Amino acid sequence: MPAPAAAAAPAPDARTQNARTPDARIPDVRIPAPSNNGPVVNGNGPANGSPPAPAVQPARIPDARSEDDNLFLQLRDAARQNDAVRVNTLAPRLANYPLASHVDYYRLRLRLREAAPEEVREALRRHEGSAAADQLRAEWLLELGRRRDFAAFEQEAGTLTQNGSLQIRCYGLLARASRGEAVAQEARALLGNPPAYGEACASLIAQLAQNGQFSQADLLWQLRLAGEMNATGPARRAAVLLGVPEARAAQAVDVPAVAMARGIGATRAEREIYLVALGRMARTSLKLAMVALEKNSDRLSNEERAIGWANLALAASIAQDQEAGDYWRRANGVPLTNEQMQWKTRIALRNGDWKLVRATIEAMPAGLKADPAWVYWLGRAHKAEGQSDAARALFERIAAQSTFYGQLALDELGRMVTAPPPVAPVTVAELAEASANPSLQRALRFYGLRLRAEGNREWNWGLRGMSERQLLAAAELARRNELLDRMVETSLRTRTELDYAQRFPAPHLDILRPTAQGLGLDKAWVYGLIRQESRFIQDARSGVGASGLMQVMPSTGKWVAAKIGLDNFVHDMLNDIRTNITLGANYMNMVLQNFDGNEILATAAYNAGPGRARAWRGRLEAPMEGAIFVETIPFSETRSYVRNVLANATNYAAVFDGRPQSIRTRVTTVSPRGGNGSILP
The missing domain is CATH 1.10.530.10 (Lysozyme)
Known part of the structure; x- marks a missing residue:
């Protein structure tokens, strides 16, 4: 019988076992509004003794839906059904609605392909700095990239070509490659997740292959990644660029037994497709895949044989097969994918081979090697090899994190997990400032409409650039509205003021x-x-x-x-x-x-x-x-x-x-x- 399934994420509420509860920090009373009578001290009123400003309540989730709320929900549903006529009928009736930025977003996203650039830019200017404008800009950039209107794309993209979504970053590189810039090295670092490529990254790969920046080896690597990640579409596209029928690549991913029955082929690309099929088959029948590899071993180059064993080793590792370590030894010397490097390390851990643990972690790319898990295990490898100073330095690097490997690192350092002392209570003035944040206000309205995904997006957008005190105040606002998941996630963003009443609450x-x-x-x-x-x-x-x-x-x-x-x-x-x-x-x-x-x-x-x-x-x-x-x-x-x-x-x-x-x-x-x-x- 199946166990309860895990939810997408973790979360806590507000009352912990310690004596100081959030209710004790801030009484649920009226909050002085900002006034011209002088600064507020500790949230208790004007410093100059003037009469208190008119009192207001913290921002709240609306208790009931208004007529405009119902109209907005109808507009949203119409947009999701691509009913532009209905959207355009409803939108003018919501011009002054608190979620007007999202009204414009739903209206424009249906017609981005034919909308005049100035119309989109006007909406972006009107709602600049909002979550809806950010979402509209991202979707418009994808449309501009699809059109190959790179002048407009680069004018609007700004820093999103470095820190935006994968597809926007791919279009950014494609724009530069189209001008003849050398971007292959950046592309290799970026292109590691074929299931998320979309048209943008597929076009980038095709452009780099066409202009000679990507070699056959680059395309073979992309085919290998696509096979490992069960990404049929990217595998098809890589095969076409390699001069192999795309149907054969699709078979290798989806029905590997059929692809293997065709044989290993004559060209390097055909043999790579065979190796992809071998790896896919190993996920369901490791024995059949091993027999096939050994049978055809003499028809493969040394590198191809090693790739085949690496594909089998990955499947064997996930299956916790006792032969996995031997398979990794047979794959020695071949470049490994990130997933393969991690599983090779895990099998070395299970086998107690600390020398191999150290070697495989040190061979990882910098970004992967910096993961707290591999920082910890590299420290353990150094410790096992008698390098106590190197081990201690690695443990210290992650010991401040209250996570699994941070806590294990603390243990290695002879220290224990302790709850930090209470932070200074959030003041009434700080809570009032959080209540006035437009993004948080919009988020609360979304939560009132039971649109949690949209509410979370607005909430997270509103946290950008907040100080630690502002984050604690926003977390308290979430608690007041019984949004305990937002309270936890918001409080987790602080680095020095750690409020465990917010991070680890104990409701009910x-x-x-x-x-x-x-x-x-x-x-x-x-x-x-x-x-x-x-x-x-x-x-x-x-x-x-x-x-x-x-x-x-x-x-x-x-x-x-x-x-x-x-x-x-x-x-x-x-x-x-x-x-x-x-x-x-x-x-x-x-x-x-x-x-x-x-x-x-x-x-x-x-x-x-x-x-x-x-x-x-x-x-x-x-x-x-x-x-x-x-x-x-x-x-x-x-x-x-x-x-x-x-x-x-x-x-x-x-x-x-x-x-x-x-x-x-x-x-x-x-x-x-x-x-x-x-x-x-």
Whole structure:
């Protein structure tokens, strides 16, 4: 039976176990409005003793929808249905609506292909500095790039050619390449994610191939990446540029057995397609792929054979096959993709080969090598090889981060996780300033319309350039509006003023504490999981149907309800806070018991299902260090999930207990098998 599915992101609420709650910091009272009577001191009124300014409330989510709100929702739906006539009928009626910038966005995005440039520029000028203008500009740039109107594109793009979306950056390089500039080196660094290429990056690759800046080796690399990432379209386009029928590349990705049956081919490009098919086949039948590679080995060059073994090694590593290390040795010397480099390192970790761990991490590109995970593991490799000073320097680099690897680095340095002292309370004046922020006001209106994605975009846009005090005030405004996910995400942006009441809140403690106590569960672990699952969004619902704070799947909820004697369970009960916590906590307790009290395995089981967690454990031949087990979980989502939950739980424990904590109490050794039979489906 499947476990509850993980939500897209983590999140907390507002009341922690420590004595200082957000309610204690700022009474929910009237806020003095800005006045000309002098500066406000500590939010208590004018410094010169003048009478207080007229009082106002903090910005709030509207309690009810207005007629204009309903018109806006109709306009949005019409835009999503490409009904330009309906949009143009409704738009004039919303000229003074608080979301007028989005009205213009919906109106113009339907006709960007025929809109006059000055009309678009006028809308951008009218709403300059808003999230809607930013979104409109990004979509217009893509249209200008598609038209190859590079003069207008570069006039409007500005810094977006360096820090915009992947496709805008590709169009930026295409514009320069069209003028004859040498951009191949920049393109190689940029083009690493074929599923996200779109027309922009595909055209860039074609242009660079046409003008000779991309060699056959560059195109073969793109074909290899596309195959690894299951990107059929980019594989087709690379094949055409290499002079191979695109259908053969599509077969290699989608139906590798058919492509392999054609044979390895005569040209280098045809053999690369065969190697792509080999790698795809290895994902479903490693044995068949290995037999095929060995059978055709003498018809491949040394480099091609090594690429073939690297493709098999990646599949074997993800499958946690015992032969993966041998496959990587056979691939020695061939350039590896980022995914291959990471899995080669993970297999070296599982095999205890610290020399190889160090070598593979040091060979990574700078950006990948700087990832906290690889900083930590490089430190461990140096430590294993007796280079204590080098190891300590690496651990210090990430120890300030309250994340999984930051906490492990603290442990290596002999220090523990502690909750920081309380920050100065947000003042009434600071909260008033946050309330007056136009983007935050628009975000609150979107939340009132139950348009969370649009609200999040506006909210995040409004945080740009904020000081740490302004961020804390915006987080408090989110709390006042019960937007606990925004409170957490906003507070996480601070670097020196760390408010753990905002970052690690504990809502519904009156429900959760007795439930956890009754089951003997660590409430810090439960809150750590809720924070990851739903960010405390009470009505959160995942794409696969998981619901509520603890993202319980309907089938799981029904099964747990029957086990604990909760009568008359129906699906809608999952949205009730008390029921959701009761079912989720009981399920956590069941998986914890099933995995002998090991939080790593239980957390993985909650996310990926107990069957998968049992399988991963079953592949162990000896006890494994917990951190290595986590790093080598095959599913990237589950790997990140387990890291985040255990780091969250350690932070919550520091807050709840009021004393230093070590993540090592949770990241314990994982044994090959448990003594208990499974109580789970």
